[in-house]
Amino acid sequence: MTQQEALFQYLLRLGDNALILGQRLSEWCGHAPVLEQDIAITNLALDLIGQARNWLTLAGEVEGKGRNEDQLAYLRDARDFHNLLLVEQPNEDWAHTIVRQFLFDQFNYLLHNELQHSTDERVAAIAAKSLKEIKYHLKYSSEWMVRLGDGTEESHNRMQRALDALWRYSSEAFLTDEIDQLMAEAGIGPDLHKLEPLYHQYVAQVLDEATLQPPTDTYMQRGGKQGLHTEFLGYILAEMQFLQRAYPNMQW
């Protein structure tokens, strides 16, 4: 694999994480528990889809085959998507949505914090811009973790159930493969091994404040980064890509 090929895949991972999570969050629009949170969760979706556009546009440029953000978002099938399994998991209830967000945000924050110093200036620029938004996302999801974990008995139980269900997807981000390695060697991306302890430290701190128990003895699922997804992704794409697939080659 050349460095350029690795960078292309790496950018798809970044873009697809933001796109698929943004798509999931946008399902809440009009249906959130209270108007203020409808607006807030939509802000997160807007930020993420905006970030996805930047990453996918850059991915298309790096690939050099003339594909733009929409061709990458709308005309790839599930096996060519490289997002984490975590972000494609369904919204379920507000508890699952918040736990998924929190587990992702902390990783995403650490990642972008490093990427802003990337040797690739284009990567550094997008990361620096996204980082401001991601910091806010992390604050938002961390606050909700505590509020609901330490809220009522019902909210606590729901949060614990969501955490138990989603925990198995929390470590995939740190499993290093050839692409991560090539990117780290080139100074484009960080050494994920160094980020993992920071992640667990912060997560443990918030869970403690939220009076939630981190599950033990969980097998960590993996595969999304390499294009092996859960069954959910196919449905996300079927919905998202409908118009482009039903009416090919048109301007919208």
Added chain:
Amino acid sequence: MSREELEKRFQEKIDAEIKIEPKDWMPERYRRNLIRQISQHAHSEVVGMLPEGNWITRAPTLRRKVALLAKVQDEAGHGLYLYSAAETLGISREEMIEQLLSGKAKYSSIFNYPTLTWADIGAIGWLVDGAAIMNQVMLTRTSYGPYARAMVRICKEESFHQRQGYEIMLTLARGTEVQRQMAQDALNRWWWPALMMFGPSDKDSVHTAESMKWKIKRKTNDELRQQFVDVTVPQAEYLGLTIPDPDLKWNEARGHYDFGEIDWEEFWRVVKGNGPCNHLRMKARREAHEKGAWVREAALAYAEKRRQRQQQKAS
């Protein structure tokens, strides 16, 4: 001061174009009329999120997806300002939502029609936000201060929505034949419901006379409807689309377009709850409210715990 004297002074203020503010004396009927109108307006913004929200996950490009998300989010914001404006009249947001969910309060009937294709998103922005603007521009001069000020903010965003919707229609109308047909079909389905948004004809409108006297409204339903038709017909012509009304024609003598009779039977059927989506819209709002109950309770419980902990620390 006697009641007659108060009412006289109140009307003098209205006539002198002095805004009524929350702490001012106002007739009970003025207050109730406004609560009804503002809360109905707020509910319309919130229920209005549903038909367009229906296409967020299927928007055809990322640029369109972002624009639509932002638009529907704006409508949530409009709902918030309007609930706040209504709260200045002594009703709580919870009460208003209760009235919506129980079916006691109404919302705009336009949102009881389904969004079947992507072109409906264009048609809604163009026609529905376009019709809303006619009404809302008038309301920036309404006699109740908080309502008028909420409208000033809202109008700026609505005109952006209208342009965005029109731009979707233009893209489709200039696109392939399939897209042009999609746009025409959307216009066919949304035209008459959009005209109905202005409410019953003046001769049948129960609230108009009083609302005009108190300058809550400053134009009648029929005046606004005419204004909308006059503005919109040339826009349809520019798109190369046909308005589905065989009676539509320019009337030189009046200086306005003449247009066909609205199907009032359909109008009242939808108002009374039997439009294609009334039950689905209410079900969606009720579900969001019920499924969110534990979240709202937990947020309150946590805020209370924090307050107590801080108090303990302080003492």
